[in-house]
Structures are given as C-alpha cells and as structure tokens.
Amino acid sequence: MTNNAASELTLQAVPSWMPAFLVAPMIGGLSLADLIALVVLLLFVLNFVMIEIWMERKVAGHIQLRRGPLHVGPHGSLQSPADVLKLLTKEDLTPVAADPIVFPMAPYLVFVPVFLTFLVIPWGPLVLFGNFVIRPFDLGLVYMVAIPAMQGIGLVMAGWSSGNKYSLLGSARVVAQLISYELPMVIALLGVAMMAESLNLTTIVESQMKQGWNVFLQPIGFLVFFLATMSEMSRAPFDIAVAESEIVGGPFVEYSGMRWGMFYLAEFAAVCLNSALSTALFLGGWELFPGSRALGLGWISDQFGLLFFMGKMIVLVLIIQWARFALPRLRIDQLMDFAWKFLLPAGFVNFILTAILQVFGFVPFAIGIGLTLAFAAVLLATYQARRSPSTVALIRTAAAAAVPTSQGVGLPV
Amino acid sequence: MDSYSITYTPVIAATFLGIGFISLTLLIANLLAPRVRTRGKESIYECGSPTIGQGWSQMNLRYYLYAILFLIFEIESVFLFPWTVVYKGLGPFAFWEMMLFMSMLLFGLVYAWRKGVLTWE
Numbered sequence: 397m398t399n400n401a402a403s404e405l406t407l408q409a410v411p412s413w414m415p416a417f418l419v420a421p422m423i424g425g426l427s428l429a430d431l432i433a434l435v436v437l438l439l440f441v442l443n444f445v446m447i448e449i450w451m452e453r454k455v456a457g458h459i460q461l462r463r464g465p466l467h468v469g470p471h472g473s474l475q476s477p478a479d480v481l482k483l484l485t486k487e488d489l490t491p492v493a494a495d496p497i498v499f500p501m502a503p504y505l506v507f508v509p510v511f512l513t514f515l516v517i518p519w520g521p522l523v524l525f526g527n528f529v530i531r532p533f534d535l536g537l538v539y540m541v542a543i544p545a546m547q548g549i550g551l552v553m554a555g556w557s558s559g560n561k562y563s564l565l566g567s568a569r570v571v572a573q574l575i576s577y578e579l580p581m582v583i584a585l586l587g588v589a590m591m592a593e594s595l596n597l598t599t600i601v602e603s604q605m606k607q608g609w610n611v612f613l614q615p616i617g618f619l620v621f622f623l624a625t626m627s628e629m630s631r632a633p634f635d636i637a638v639a640e641s642e643i644v645g646g647p648f649v650e651y652s653g654m655r656w657g658m659f660y661l662a663e664f665a666a667v668c669l670n671s672a673l674s675t676a677l678f679l680g681g682w683e684l685f686p687g688s689r690a691l692g693l694g695w696i697s698d699q700f701g702l703l704f705f706m707g708k709m710i711v712l713v714l715i716i717q718w719a720r721f722a723l724p725r726l727r728i729d730q731l732m733d734f735a736w737k738f739l740l741p742a743g744f745v746n747f748i749l750t751a752i753l754q755v756f757g758f759v760p761f762a763i764g765i766g767l768t769l770a771f772a773a774v775l776l777a778t779y780q781a782r783r784s785p786s787t788v789a790l791i792r793t794a795a796a797a798a799v800p801t802s803q804g805v806g807l808p809v
Numbered sequence: 810m811d812s813y814s815i816t817y818t819p820v821i822a823a824t825f826l827g828i829g830f831i832s833l834t835l836l837i838a839n840l841l842a843p844r845v846r847t848r849g850k851e852s853i854y855e856c857g858s859p860t861i862g863q864g865w866s867q868m869n870l871r872y873y874l875y876a877i878l879f880l881i882f883e884i885e886s887v888f889l890f891p892w893t894v895v896y897k898g899l900g901p902f903a904f905w906e907m908m909l910f911m912s913m914l915l916f917g918l919v920y921a922w923r924k925g926v927l928t929w930e
Contacts, residue, residue, distance in 0.1 A: 425818055438827070484841050484842070572871070578879070579879060586893050595894060736922075736927045
C-alpha cells in the first residue's frame, strides 16, 4: 500500500490512481497514505477480533453439541458488537489494594505490542491496491520476535499491581511460560531465515514461491513454531497461566469492564497475528497453491493474493479454536517439559536438517529426515511400553461400559 | 534524518495510534459506565472470604534456573540470525563450524537436563 525507497521488491508498487499529495512523505518519511493504512489496519484488527470471538463461540457450541449464539442477528453474528456495548456500560473497578499507577498502565503494554507486530505482515496484493504491507522491514523476523515479547512485561505489571495472590501466581506462570516457549519459536525461525537467506518477511514469502512452501520443506519447524506461538499467547491447552478453574483468570483477575476487555482484545488479536505469521512464514503467504507459478497460474496470486492469505489465516484460526475445545489443559510441569524436552530438541533437529539441505543438497537431507523419523518411532515405542498397561485397560473397560444398553443408542446425558 | 530511522517511523506512529485507541475507548467507557463505590466491591477477589495477609506475599519463583538457561540460548540465537542469512554462500566449512558451536550448547542443555534443572516440582 505504501512505497519504500530502500526496498527492491517487485510487488512494492504504488497504485497509479493514488493522488500525489497522499504519497508525498511528510515528517520522517511518513505519508498521508501511511497514516490511513495504519488506521485501516487498526480497524481491520478490531473487526477481525469481533468476528473471531463469534466464530469461537460457534465452534465451541458445535463441539459441545450446542448451537452457540443464535438470537442477536442472523446466526448470532451480532453477538460480539452487543458484547462490546455491554462492556462499555460496565463499571470499571479499581481495588483499593491495587497500585494506582501500574494498574491502569498494564492494558496499554499488553495490546500495543501485538498491534505493532502487525506492521510487518505481508498481506499480499489485491487488484488496483498493490501490495498490502505497511513496511517490509529488512529485520522483520527479529522485529516480530522482539516486539511481542514486551507483552510479557505488561502481563507481569497487571498481575503484580493487582495486589491479589491469584494474579501474582498467574503472572509468575506467564513469565515461566513465555521464556520457555520463546526459545523453540526462535529456533524454528532460524530454519525459515536459512531457506530464504533473508530476514524480510516479504522476501521470505517470495522465496517460498520459488522453492516450495516451508511447511513441506520443514514440517517439524512448522509444528514447533505453531505450537510455541499457541503457547505464547496462553491459548488452551497451554492456558495454565490464565486457568479459570484454579487461579480465576490469572494476571487480570481484578480487571473489569472495558479495561478487562482490552486484555481480551489483545488475546484474540494475538491469535489473528500468529495465524498470519504462520501463513506468511510457512504456508506460502499469498500463493494460491504450491507450484502454481510453474503452471503459469502465478497471475492469480499476483492479483487476488490477499484473499488467499486471509483464507489460510482463517483455517489456522479455526485449528487453534478447535484445539481449545478438544484438548484438556496441561499441568504446569507438563507444560515446561513439553517446551524444554520436546519442542526445543525438535527445533534443533529442524535447524540441522535445514542446514544440511542448504549446503549438501537434497539426498543427505532425505536421509536425515528418514533417520529422524526412525528415531522418533523408537522413542514413541519406548514411551508406549513404559506406560502402565493398567491405565489403558481401565479406559477400555470404561469405554466398553459406556456402550448403549437396552434404552437404545444415544449420547451420554 | 537517515534512511534507517525513516523506515521505522511507522512504528512510532502506530504506538501512538494504539495508545490513543485504548485511551479513547476507556474514556467512552468512563462516561457511559455507572460508578457506585462500596467496600465490598473494592476489596480483593479471594473467593468470597476476606484476604489473609497482603496480596504481595512471598512466593517461590521456580523458573529462576529456566531463566538462566533461556538467556544462554537466546543469546545464541541472536548470534545465529546473521549467520543464517549468509550461510548458503559460506559452504560446508560454515556448517561444521556451526555444528561445533551448537554441540557445545546442546551439551549444556543435556548437562542441565541430567542435573535435574528441567524438572518442575
């Protein structure tokens, strides 16, 4: 949407119909078009979050054999705007024990970093509008790791300043979780940077169009990145830090009304952000399907890429929501073990395999993949053998007992 | 102003935009919402019973050793990012060199694992 003299990207063209005063740089290289783009981005994030909340409640409903929101608007689709109105008219409480300065500051530090990270996402091209990206920073990959990490400080501020034991516990857990899952995420990103030989997100997408999508070349990396980001934003099943059933909501127990709504907004915006990042880094960004350029269908992606990007993003959002309602929550020790003893070694394996692919070619890479799979199979077999057989037998017996009796087939009430 | 800082000016603009958006929303909420103060409402939430002691109580930060390990590996990844960009042009020598560096770090991870640092109890 905007121009950048430092960039050599081919798609980075200013639409010709745009009047000159819009693209003329003002203070510090910012043009009016830049400011409009930023406002549009903010509005997009807010609206996407509302749609996302409605989607999540529908998904939850259908997984639990309910129908979800129904009454406000067609299929309950106006439920989220109604909720926003309700939140706006709720009383905003500040407990007497809370720190008067840090307590109101925390929501800013939780939402703003998430919004800032949206600046680097290459949304892809759309007819007449050119390529949607606010700024393709050359250090985009480092930027997208560094900026969301500030969110942790905001959550600690919220948890500490509330003067509540639950929120203090929650913030301690948030820190432990953030530092543990930051590592596998960064290690998985190294593989991506190695494939594209660049840290610029737009270049990474374009290199995937030439070499094939990263999700096929480094599936381990994609898995590690996706799970680690899911944990970074404290989504179920990694939501022990904000677990309602034991520490009643974690760091933001004491927040109410719209101030609490800001934390909720930040959480759902982070889901949108991380789906977008996964799409750009691993799922080929705005390309229609892998290898479409070789078949001469590249022009479709060049014209309507934005739509394909959004489509992939929404699929990832649905997967994240599905995981929330289908999987039980991990205990805190299981959570830490999963990061340090599974994701981190897996990330290193992915890193080494990608390094082999880049220098020694495809055959050693394929041998490496085979060895990894064999090793994983051995590990899985030993793990299964070590599990107590009585537990499995117990589950089988219970499942057999749940089979319908004379009252006929039906779901357990 | 040099081109480097010009590239990053949208970040500053977006920061102000985000802060402005939250302030505006909270202001609107402040104008619309009722305000009735009672002692019960302003007390700390602790499942209905009065709080025992202070909210800022002593607690055991169990992730202390994890945090030290995190620092080591995070600094390593900062070293690795520039290396990944130029890696393909450097050839096999860079690969073996990096494997040496990584194996030392991985040895550290295995050592910590064996010593029971990675056990949360």
